[in-house]
Amino acid sequence: MLQAVAGSLSYRTIWLSDIHLGDRHCKADYLLEFLGAIRCETLFLVGDIVDLWSLSNRWHWPAQHSAVLRRVLELADGGTRVVFVPGNHDELIRDFVGNAFGKIAIERQAVHVSAAGKRLLITHGDEFETWIRCSAFTRFLGSASYGALLRLNRAYNRWRSWRGKPYWSLATYVKHRVANARRAIDSFEQAASAHARERDFDGIVCGHIHHPSQREIDGILYCNDGDWVENCTALAETAAGALELLHWPRLRAHGPGLRAANDHEAATAAAAAAAAAAATR
Numbered sequence: 001m002l003q004a005v006a007g008s009l010s011y012r013t014i015w016l017s018d019i020h021l022g023d024r025h026c027k028a029d030y031l032l033e034f035l036g037a038i039r040c041e042t043l044f045l046v047g048d049i050v051d052l053w054s055l056s057n058r059w060h061w062p063a064q065h066s067a068v069l070r071r072v073l074e075l076a077d078g079g080t081r082v083v084f085v086p087g088n089h090d091e092l093i094r095d096f097v098g099n100a101f102g103k104i105a106i107e108r109q110a111v112h113v114s115a116a117g118k119r120l121l122i123t124h125g126d127e128f129e130t131w132i133r134c135s136a137f138t139r140f141l142g143s144a145s146y147g148a149l150l151r152l153n154r155a156y157n158r159w160r161s162w163r164g165k166p167y168w169s170l171a172t173y174v175k176h177r178v179a180n181a182r183r184a185i186d187s188f189e190q191a192a193s194a195h196a197r198e199r200d201f202d203g204i205v206c207g208h209i210h211h212p213s214q215r216e217i218d219g220i221l222y223c224n225d226g227d228w229v230e231n232c233t234a235l236a237e238t239a240a241g242a243l244e245l246l247h248w249p250r251l252r253a254h255g256p257g258l259r260a261a262n263d264h265e266a267a268t269a270a271a272a273a274a275a276a277a278a279a280t281r
């Protein structure tokens, strides 16, 4: 099935964030498959690409992590415009805003005009936590409990893959069912869309909270491209200017016919499919 997908996903724009290269929970294998399957005119790297916090705690740099960077450089060499908007885990790179690493432009925030004429603000999103006077995600995403959840997620998915089942994020499922997490996600989304509205944008694309989403909040298009430590998602714009969330574990399992999915649907569908599969066994 993967062969059928390779090279076939062609988009005007792709947004990726929260890859966390250098962290042992980074799903670099999936990301390499995804990067091998796509073509795009512009690639936005929306922060937390390299996890400098994690690397400073414990050095972890397998060959696939270099391969991810190599693939991004290849895309840039091949004519894809690559823009890197650093996040809080690669904050040091914010010192280089306005410069370029080879063909990769570094920007604190970026602006994108879609083929449908929508003006989108692109920013990692950690700044919204400061504004809402809450650093719930920054604290949680760096905490021992999130690490434990990701370890559990890995063990669970090893079991799933042994059973021949596709990757499914237990961590995301757990977050959906914790009321505090849902409230924190909601206030982050409200702050992000309010910021876009104040600055007269039609929408905003961000990452940071590891919660892929695409919805309208009081007339503002709120898009979160998700992450590559639990969800393995990207945001993409078609040639006609339509935005869609790409959920790589589902795409690679079902082929390119199954593209659009918001995260709630994805989680519900995955849970239903898992329950159905269990029931038929």
Ligand SMILES: [Mn+2]
Residues within 6 Å of the ligand: 047, 048, 087, 088, 089, 124, 126, 207, 208, 209
């Ligand atoms: Mn972040």
